[in-house]
Amino acid sequence: MALNLEELGIKPVGLDAVRPFAVEGLDVRGRSVALGPILQKILGRHDYPEPVSRLLAEAIVLTSLLGTSLKFDGRFTLQTQTQGPVSMLVVDFETPDAIRACATFDAERVVGLIDAGTATPEALLGHGHLAMTIDQGKHMQRYQGLVELNGISLEEVARRYFERSEQIPTEVRLAVGELYTRQDGDAPVKSWTGGGLLIQFLPEAPERMRQADIDPGDAPEGAVRHFIDEDDAWVEAKALVDTVKDVELTDPEVSVETLLYRLFHERGVRLFDAQPIADKCRCSRDKVANVLANFSADEVEAVTVDGKIVVTCEFCSTAYEFDR
Structure with missing residues (x-):
């Protein structure tokens, strides 16, 4: 039987908005997003090859989740610089709702990967670094975190960023898809859709957040590595998020609220006001x-x-x- 959110007093926010939430039974807070028209607008004005568009869309989803967490007037910028075929991605979010994005790539190298069937996000990015920059204005200090790109996904980038920069246990799921619709017998029309889910473990007792020390990579042979058993609540939260399928994040018929209810209703999920996102550029004549x-x-x-x-x-x- 289909889930009726209205009977539960839940009003779906729709596409192109980030929904913050809390699962207090698991000491988890997070955000989830479903994007549709905004992806189509941004990607539709560029003639990017399909794998480049898909990669940029994934970066837009991630930036939407992270940028809307800012509690002040400012900007959040995600930027990659690599030796890969896609040498640069830039996604720029300005509070409260403006996002823009573009990509720089070597068309010949991208086509080579497409022909070889190896145009994965990791292969497109190659080796380099990803910078996440928070700018609070000209009178405030900027903060920047760097993550090495060495064949890892953007999901893994986000996990490492929070592990090393914020020391907050974090789990991220990102997905991008293509939706084909047909009207009145016309040829199918393709549009982009994407979604993401981010959860963080934030218990009141900080000792419950302890994580293993980061391996320095040059420890002497035979050194005992540092391990810490994960908190049971965090293990459960991650296990629930691991069950999320890509289609649940990209299907416009599966609202953010439906997904969160499916995952966490047994533990009790509390929804907060959604933050709409708009396709806005800061350029002007x-x-x-x-x-x-x-x-x-x-x-x-x-x-x-x-x-x-x-x-x-x-x-x-x-x-x-x-x-x-």
Whole structure:
């Protein structure tokens, strides 16, 4: 029998919004997100190969989960720099709801992976690092955490970030899919969909959060490694999240609230107000003009074509045209 959330007094928030929640019986807090139109808008304006679009969509899902956790006016930026075919991903979130994203890649190398059937996210990223930057404004210090990329997934990146930077036990699930719809006998239309789930173990007693020391990698031979038994509540929470299938995160018919109820109703899940997310870019004609105003005469000449200067935003693809 289908789950009727309205009978339970739960109103689904729909797509393109992050839903914070708490499972107090397991000392867990988290956030879950389902994205649809916003992914289609961002990816639809770029002519990226399918694996690059999928990878960027996954980064957008992760940034949505992390950026909406900011409790102040500011920005959260996820950026990769690697030697892989996709040399850079940038996803930028500005409170309270604005997100934008773009990718830089070597088309020939990406096509080579596609032809070989090996265009996995890990292969596309290759080796390098991922930076997560929190900017609270020009009068506040920026915070940046780095995670090495060495053939690991973005899910694993997030786990390592919280393990090493925040020392908070964290579990993350990300998924991206393609939805095909047909109307009035027309050819199927493809659209992007994605979802994510992040939980963190935050008991009142801090000693329950203890984790094993990070292996330094250069311990002498025979050294005893440091292990700590995980808290039973955290083991249970992770086991529940491990049951989540990709289709549950990407199916628009499975709301965030439905998924959370399926997972945690026996323990009692409490939902908080959702945070909508919007496709918004910070570029403007005035900002571009201010940049061009600082160009030298030679630099202006170099970017002038047929008496015009055209600057296209890499994020939203808006073209700004100026005369010389």
